Amino acid sequence: MDDKTARISRDAPLRLDVALKLAFPAGKLTVKGLRKEIEKGRLEVELIANKHFTTLAAIERMRELCKxxxxxxxxxxxxxxxxxxxxxxxxxxxxxxxxx
Known part of the structure; x- marks a missing residue:
């Protein structure tokens, strides 16, 4: 985790594309892939103003569920x-x- 990621709270709401860049810096996952995990019920999201937000903590939980x-x-x-x-x-x- 770099300095920029370390300053962001694990519970701060992030747009899906921003959360992807922070949680998967190698870029091996896409927003479409996260949306599939939302459909499967593995990724917790908040829908605010018709936009999806998630947290780094939710992505960590999703990764545990994917194992x-x-x-x-x-x-x-x-x-x-x-x-x-x-x-x-x-x-x-x-x-x-x-x-x-």
Missing amino acids: FLRRTLGPVRFVLDVMSYRTAKVTRGSPTWNDS
């Missing part, structure tokens, strides 16, 4: 749904969710 664990055991795969912390057993076709 997932996958363990392969032979022909059966177990996947952790990070949004609801459910596991799914996937053989062929759709996952079977274990709601325990």
